[in-house]
Amino acid sequence: xxxxxxxxxxxxxxxxxxxxAGAFAGTRVVRAVDGVxxxxxxxxxxxxxxxxxxxxxxxxxxxxxxxPLSSGDILVDGQRLSAMDRKARARLIQPVFQDxxxxxxxxxxxxxxxxxxxxxxxxxxxxxxxxxxxxxxxxGLPGAIANRQPAQLSGGQRQRVAIARAxxxxxxxxxxxEPTSALDVSVQAQILNLLADLQAEFGLTYVFISHNLxxxxxVCDEVAVMYLGxxxxxxxxxxxxxxxxxxYTKALLASVLTPEPGLGIPDVGLGxxxxxxxxxxxxxxxxxxxxxxxxxxITETPAPRFGAGRMVECLLAPPPSTASVSPV
Amino acid sequence: xxxxxxxxxxxLRVRFGARVEAVRGVSLTVNKxxxxxxxxxxxxxxxxxxxxxxxxxxxxxxxSSGRLRFAGQDLTNLSERELSKLRGDRMAMIFQExxxxxxxxxxxxxxxxxxxxxxxxxxxxxxxxxxxxxxxxVGITNPALRLGQFPHxxxxxxxxxxxxxxxxxxxxxLLIADEPTTALDVTVQAQILRLLAGFQRELGLGILLxxxxxxxxARVAHRxxxxxxxxVVESAPAxxxxxxxxxxYTRGLLASxxxxxxxxxxxxxxxxxxxxxRIGPGFAGCGFRDRCGHASEACAGPIAVQQxxxxxxxxxxxxASWPQDQAA
Amino acid sequence: xxLRRLFALLGLLIVGSTAIIAVFAPYLTPHDPFLQNLDGRMxxxxxxxxxxxxxxxxxxxxxxxxxxxxxxxxRISLLIGTLVVICSGLIGTSLGVLGGYFGGRIDAxxxxxxxxxxxxxxxxxALTVVSFVxxxxxxxVLTLGLLLWERFAVVAxxxxxxxxxxxxxxxxxxSGASTWHILLREILPNIAHHLVVVATLEMALAILLEAALSxxxxxxxxxxxxxxxxxxxxxxxMYFSPWVIMIPGVALFVLVLGINLxxxxxxxxxxxxxxx
Numbered sequence: 001x002x003x004x005x006x007x008x009x010x011x012x013x014x015x016x017x018x019x020x021a022g023a024f025a026g027t028r029v030v031r032a033v034d035g036v037x038x039x040x041x042x043x044x045x046x047x048x049x050x051x052x053x054x055x056x057x058x059x060x061x062x063x064x065x066x067x068p069l070s071s072g073d074i075l076v077d078g079q080r081l082s083a084m085d086r087k088a089r090a091r092l093i094q095p096v097f098q099d100x101x102x103x104x105x106x107x108x109x110x111x112x113x114x115x116x117x118x119x120x121x122x123x124x125x126x127x128x129x130x131x132x133x134x135x136x137x138x139x140g141l142p143g144a145i146a147n148r149q150p151a152q153l154s155g156g157q158r159q160r161v162a163i164a165r166a167x168x169x170x171x172x173x174x175x176x177x178e179p180t181s182a183l184d185v186s187v188q189a190q191i192l193n194l195l196a197d198l199q200a201e202f203g204l205t206y207v208f209i210s211h212n213l214x215x216x217x218x219v220c221d222e223v224a225v226m227y228l229g230x231x232x233x234x235x236x237x238x239x240x241x242x243x244x245x246x247x248y249t250k251a252l253l254a255s256v257l258t259p260e261p262g263l264g265i266p267d268v269g270l271g272x273x274x275x276x277x278x279x280x281x282x283x284x285x286x287x288x289x290x291x292x293x294x295x296x297x298i299t300e301t302p303a304p305r306f307g308a309g310r311m312v313e314c315l316l317a318p319p320p321s322t323a324s325v326s327p328v
Numbered sequence: 329x330x331x332x333x334x335x336x337x338x339x340l341r342v343r344f345g346a347r348v349e350a351v352r353g354v355s356l357t358v359n360k361x362x363x364x365x366x367x368x369x370x371x372x373x374x375x376x377x378x379x380x381x382x383x384x385x386x387x388x389x390x391x392s393s394g395r396l397r398f399a400g401q402d403l404t405n406l407s408e409r410e411l412s413k414l415r416g417d418r419m420a421m422i423f424q425e426x427x428x429x430x431x432x433x434x435x436x437x438x439x440x441x442x443x444x445x446x447x448x449x450x451x452x453x454x455x456x457x458x459x460x461x462x463x464x465x466v467g468i469t470n471p472a473l474r475l476g477q478f479p480h481x482x483x484x485x486x487x488x489x490x491x492x493x494x495x496x497x498x499x500x501x502l503l504i505a506d507e508p509t510t511a512l513d514v515t516v517q518a519q520i521l522r523l524l525a526g527f528q529r530e531l532g533l534g535i536l537l538x539x540x541x542x543x544x545x546a547r548v549a550h551r552x553x554x555x556x557x558x559x560v561v562e563s564a565p566a567x568x569x570x571x572x573x574x575x576x577y578t579r580g581l582l583a584s585x586x587x588x589x590x591x592x593x594x595x596x597x598x599x600x601x602x603x604x605x606r607i608g609p610g611f612a613g614c615g616f617r618d619r620c621g622h623a624s625e626a627c628a629g630p631i632a633v634q635q636x637x638x639x640x641x642x643x644x645x646x647x648a649s650w651p652q653d654q655a656a
Numbered sequence: 657x658x659l660r661r662l663f664a665l666l667g668l669l670i671v672g673s674t675a676i677i678a679v680f681a682p683y684l685t686p687h688d689p690f691l692q693n694l695d696g697r698m699x700x701x702x703x704x705x706x707x708x709x710x711x712x713x714x715x716x717x718x719x720x721x722x723x724x725x726x727x728x729x730x731r732i733s734l735l736i737g738t739l740v741v742i743c744s745g746l747i748g749t750s751l752g753v754l755g756g757y758f759g760g761r762i763d764a765x766x767x768x769x770x771x772x773x774x775x776x777x778x779x780x781x782a783l784t785v786v787s788f789v790x791x792x793x794x795x796x797v798l799t800l801g802l803l804l805w806e807r808f809a810v811v812a813x814x815x816x817x818x819x820x821x822x823x824x825x826x827x828x829x830x831s832g833a834s835t836w837h838i839l840l841r842e843i844l845p846n847i848a849h850h851l852v853v854v855a856t857l858e859m860a861l862a863i864l865l866e867a868a869l870s871x872x873x874x875x876x877x878x879x880x881x882x883x884x885x886x887x888x889x890x891x892x893x894m895y896f897s898p899w900v901i902m903i904p905g906v907a908l909f910v911l912v913l914g915i916n917l918x919x920x921x922x923x924x925x926x927x928x929x930x931x932x
Contacts, residue, residue, distance in 0.1 A: 051513040052484075064830050090832030103823035107845040117831035154603040155370075165827065184369035184540065189584035189599035196594065211514060214543075218586035218593055241588055255518040257543030258587045261570045265521045265547050271469070274483040 006078075007173055007205040008040040008063060013072035015058055019278065030278045032058040034229030035072070040222075042172075045199065045206040047220030047237070049213055049252065053277055055229040056209045060177045063207060065089050076173065090117055094166035098178035100158030104150040110136070110161055111146040117169045135164040139194060156187035160194070167198060175207045180215060192219060213256045217241055225249045228275050228285045235310040235320070245310075245317040247292045284315060292316055332400055333357040334502055334534040335381070335419075339394035342373070342380050347608045350376045350389075352558035352615075356536075358502065361528060363535040365545045365566070368555035369581075371604045374538045377555070378504050381536070382421055383411045399501060417447040420495035422488070424507035429491060430479040436463075436490055437475030444497045455497075462493035466523055485516035492523060499531060506538045521548055542585055546570055554578050557607050557615030564640035574636040575644050577616050614644065622646055664921020670914025678731040685724035686710065689881050693719030701899055713903055716886070717893060722900070725881035726907055732882045733863045733911060736797055740862035741855050743801025748808025749851060753839055755809075756816025766813065773806045782865065786874040793876050796869060800862050811854050815847040849926035856919030860912045867908055883908045 015033040032055045040046040048056045061067040063074060065081045074081040076092060084092075094117070097103040104113055111132050118128045133143055139160040150158055159179065166174050176195070180188040196219065198204060210216050216223055217237060224234040225248065233246040244250045254266045269291040281288050287297040294316060302315045310320035335358040342351040351373045358364045366374045380391045383403065396403045398419060403411070415421070423429050431439060440462070441455035450458075456475065463471035466489040479487060488508060495503055505524070509517035525548060527533055539545060545552055546566065553563040554575065562575040573579045583598025591597070602619040614620070617627035626645045633641050636648040677684060687710075699708040699715040701722070707714065713722035755766030785799050819825065820843065828842050869875035870884030878885060883904040890900035 051515065061826070064826075066826050066829055086829075086834075087832040090830060093830070095827060095830045097823040097827065099823060103827050105824040105828075105842055105846070108841075116828060116833060120832040120834070120837070156603065162827070165831070185542065186369060186580060186584045186600035187603075189586075189597035190601070192586070193596050193599060196596070213514070214586045214588055217588040218591065218597070237593065251515055255514045256588065257514075257518070257521075257541070257547050258590070259542040259546040259570065259582060259585055260587070260590075261546040261549075261566050263547060265525060266518050267522065268515050268518045270515050270519070271467075274485065 004044070005042040006039050007042040007044075007076070008038075008046075008207065009075040010036055010038045010059075010063065011073045011075070012037050013059070013062055013074060014070045015055075015062055015067060016070045028278045031229050031280055032277055033062060034277075034280070036226075036229070036231055038224055038231060038234065040173075040205060040207060042205055043203055044221040045208055045219055047216040047223040048207065048209045048226055049211065049216050049223060050226035051211065051275070053228075053275060054226040055277065056226050057177055059226070060095075060175050060207065060209050064093060064095050064175050066095075087121055090120060090171075091169050092171055093173040093175065094169065094171040096159075096162050096166050096174060096176045096179045099182045100155055100162050101150075101182070103162050104158055106150055108149075109146065110141075110148050110150070110153075113150070113161060114146075114164045114168055117165060121169065131168060132164075135168045136161075138167075138198075139164045154187075155183050156190060159183060159187075159191050163191075163194065163198070167202065167204075170202065172203075173205045173207070175209070177209045178211070179208075181210065181212065188215070195219065213252060214258065225252065228277055228280055230285065230313065231311070232286065232314065233310075233312045239310065245312045245320065246286075246314045247290050247316075248286050251291070286314075332397075334360050334362075334399055335536065336395060336397045337377075337381060337393065338396075340377060340380055340396065341392045342376050342385065343390045343392075343609060344388060349607060349609045349611070350558055351380060352607070352611075354553075354555070354558070354560050356553050356560065356563070358534040358536050360501070360534050361532040362550045363525075363528065363537055363548050364551045364553065365549035366536065366538045366553050366555060367540065367542065367545050367581075369540055369604060371606075372555040373558040374555050375506050378421070378506050378536065378538050382415060382419065382504060383408075384415075384421075413447070416443055416500075417498045418500055419502040419504065420498070420500040421504045421506070422491045422495050422508050424510050430487065432479055435476055435478055436482070440475075440490075440494050440497055443494055447498050458497065459493070462496055463490070465496075465527075466490075466493045467519065468493075485512055485520070488512060488516075488520055489523070492520070492527075496527060496531075500533070502534045502536070504536045504538075507540070508537070509544065510539070510541070517544070524548070542581065554581070557604060559615060559643060561616065561644070562640075562642040564636070564642075568637060568640045572636065572640070574640070574646075574648050574650075575616075575642045576620050576622055576646070578642075580619075622650070660921070660924060663917050664924065667914045667917025667919075667921055670910060671918050674730050674911055674914065675734060677727055678734045681727050681731050685721070685727050686712070687721035687724045689720060689724040689728045690879055691720060695719065698893065698897055698900070700897070701903070704899065714899065716900060717889065722903060725886060726883075726903060728881045729883040729886060729904065729907070730911070732793075732876060732880060733866065733908070736793075736800070736866045736876075737859040737863045737915075739797045740800045740804060740866075741859045743797065744803070744805035744858060744862075745808050745851065745855055747802070748805030748810075749812045749844075751805070752809040752812025752814075753816045753843060753847075756813040757820050757839060757843065759817075763813070766809065770806055770809050770813075773803070773809075776803070778803055779865075779868070782869060783872065783874055786869060791869075791874050791877050793880070796866055796875055800865055804858050804862060804865075807854050807858060808851060811850050812847060815850050816843055819843050819846050849922075852926065853919050853923045856915050856922065860915040860919075863908070863915070864912055 013033055013036045017030040017032055018027045019030055036059060048059065050056045062069060114132045114135060115128050118131060136143060136146060141157060141160050180191050183191060199206060208220055220237050223237050223240050224231045227248050233249045244253050251268050251270050255268045270289045273288040283299045284297040284302050287293045297315055300315060302313045304311050304313045305319050307320035312320055338355045340351055340354045343349050354377050356364060366377060368374045379385050385391055393404060437456055437459055440459035441452055444450055444455040444458060460471040460475055463474055468474050468489055509520050528535060549566040552566050552569045553560045556577050562578045573582055580598060580600040586597060600619055605615060605618060607615055613628040614631050617623040631643050631645055633643050634648060636642050696708060696715055696719045697717055699711050700706040701714040702712050711721050713726060716722055751766050755763040782799050786795055789795050825838060825842050828838050866875055867884030870882045871888040873888060875884055876882045886904040887901055894901045
């Protein structure tokens with residue numbers, strides 16, 4: 001069996017922001033993405049989870065080429081993203097954003113919104129019209145919607161429009177940044193089913209960013225857990241959910257509330273400390289909240305440990321190869 | 329004889345102008361020490377129901393109700409002054425976004441103390457002491473420091489803890505919580521829900537919890553009412569509702585949530601086609617019939633409320649024993 | 657609420673009718689506004705004694721029909737106002753949008769230019785320029801147009817900064833759309849309603865400034881019937897015939913008031929249309 005090709009190769013990507021703390025107070029540095037490496041296999045769905053402020057949306061924008069890297073490299077389909085021109089990039093990789101109310105320009109018609117990537121490639125006239133109509137039909141929208149404005153559509157319909165726009169150039173990679181977080185649960189299910197159908201039909205590679213672990217578990221093949229700008233654990237979905245090794249992953253999984261009555265509310269045990277990307281703790285960056293923390297965690301920075309297709313960055317966790325054979 | 333419920337709402341109706349009726353005859357009760365969850369998707373009228381109960385509707389909304397009683401007292405006859413005496417004292421409310429309900433110009437301590445001084449004859453120092461005590465109780469590690477801080481200096485999770493502490497200043501009997509954890513990270517959500525449950529056990533608090541999240545409902549509710557298009561379509565004890573959902577809408581909702589370990593990864597989720605209709609006064613029949621896979625002509629007529637079990641009612645013309653496997 | 661609408665409609669009525677009068681001036685004027693009649697000087701308007709039939713608002717110190725001059729004056733005021741707003745709007749909007757969209761150094765430069773402009777004493781520079789170059793219609797329009805852009809720049813810059821962080825701009829960038837397209841099609845239509853309100857304010861200001869310059873003899877040259885010039889020429893006669901200064905003065909006041917009321921109304925209306 002040949003190894004599947006690598007669609008996205010992120011190599012030690014960093015993105016810092018300087019934030020002004022007031023005109024004369026100087027600046028502070030926010031380390032939004034602080035040395036992330038990951039590989040997304042062609043045709044897979046790669047999930048990135050974490051709390052707000054962990055850098056997952058910044059990472060998404062780096063992968064889409066919407067933000068330049070501070071250091072490191074991102075290769076998409078073997079080419080450096082930074083060296084690609086914007087039209088070539090658009091044909092390869094497209095976004096779907098969280099809020100379909102702010103991701104569609106309220107001044108444009110649906111046809112113009114979905115047709116924009118085509119226009120940018122110089123495709124106009126009848127061909128543009130046919131391809132827009134085809135794509136609208138494919139995402140389950142009536143053709144008559146083409147002349148409407150976004151304000152006339154429901155949230156679910158808008159997200160379908162955003163998906164149609166992302167797919168109209170037939171890209172190979174779609175970066176979904178919280179694609180269902182702003183939607184009602186019944187609509188969320190429609191959109192997740194649609195994304196799954198489209199992946200099968202077009203052979204898409206997804207990068208799927210979400211704070212909802214149940215959704216990530218349902219749609220992703222691999223999951224990376226981000227904390228304060230770094231990936232602290234990364235594994236195939238089933239293994240991550242069965243045998244989480246990083247204390248943060250365990251806390252995240254424990255806090256998922258499934259609709260199963262009688263289980264009560266879990267005790268997550270993370271305390272009230274709040275992660276601040278402008279003020280990253282020494283040693284292990286998770287130590288102020290870690291329920292299992294030991295003295296070395298305060299001073300010693302953990303290095304990533306690899307094994308059995310998994311990665312974990314924790315001083316206390318056993319090496320991944322043993323973790324995967326001893327289920328908790 | 330059962331004791332009189334803490335809160336009793338019967339046939340509550342709220343209109344906005346002549347064309348929109350957001351709440352259409354909602355009845356519910358909250359007992360002492362009980363959590364009643366009002367669950368539904370956006371636009372179903374659940375938040376309006378809460379605001380109407382507290383007498384906090386915006387101008388232009390017209391409330392009419394058969395019955396609205398709190399601890400044996402008829403709220404419909406109270407003047408605005410008598411109502412505001414009750415609010416914050418014996419009945420308190422917390423909202424989704426704590427930032428908008430805290431005044432950015434005052435410290436946490438002074439806002440908390442003011443709530444108490446408005447209702448009780450206490451000195452500033454006594455009120456501050458109680459504020460500090462409650463901040464400690466909601467899990468804030470350094471209450472003395474937080475009392476002197478302004479809302480923007482706190483994270484979202486801390487602000488919601490402050491809101492809960494503030495709601496508890498006067499030891500209310502009823503707490504109405506409108507999506508109290510929706511804007512928070514999952515780990516923080518679990519902590520906040522544990523807090524609320526703890527206070528409930530300690531103080532015998534009655535809680536009306538409004539949420540769209542079935543996971544939250546399953547873990548905290550004693551009783552659940554499912555709302556759709558301004559009506560309660562099904563109401564039952566929580567274990568009953570999840571074990572034996574009877575209304576097609578309830579079944580559709582439950583089928584659309586991915587549950588790790590229960591629903592196979594990558595399988596299709598159940599979803600409800602279409603969107604919530606906007607319903608005006610004079611609408612007859614079932615509000616769900618346009619989206620329901622079991623709709624018949626009878627659904628356009630008056631719909632009777634049926635019993636699916638002890639204390640388990642639903643508003644649908646289908647028999648309670650209709651086949652479970654054909655979820656909508 | 658209803659009172660606000662009433663005021664806005666009043667503004668629309670004033671500006672609309674002034675615009676119609678200005679456009680159709682040649683068909684509405686009873687006399688040639690430049691035709692002098694030294695025998696019929698300083699005839700009183702119709703509501704005073706000493707009025708002359710056919711001259712509703714009387715005549716000026718050279719015997720020209722005052723109503724006709726007033727009507728042609730509306731033309732000049734609106735034309736100057738419009739041209740100045742187009743000129744300053746183009747400059748200010750371009751600077752503001754560029755600064756707001758690109759940020760960083762470009763924004764720092766734009767901010768610096770705006771600050772410099774704010775440090776320029778507007779009236780003094782206008783006076784100096786006009787007195788050096790000589791007064792003409794074009795010089796007045798260009799001077800004011802090159803000076804009155806700062807509010808456009810400030811508003812365009814802040815609103816652009818808000819809009820550029822919205823996901824639809826990111827989606828357009830990811831679509832491979834050119835920067836040019838993003839500025840013109842994604843950003844500009846979504847800040848236009850703010851700029852329209854600024855335009856009304858600037859137009860009122862331009863009309864007032866033109867009147868002030870003309871009053872000082874540095875605006876549009878005589879015999880063009882600018883309202884400011886009419887006031888200026890009338891000031892020698894105001895003690896005996898106060899109406900010669902009152903009529904153009906009231907016209908100026910009413911038009912500027914109307915434009916400002918219309919601006920307020922547009923702000924409410926465009927704001928509501930966006931929120932809907």
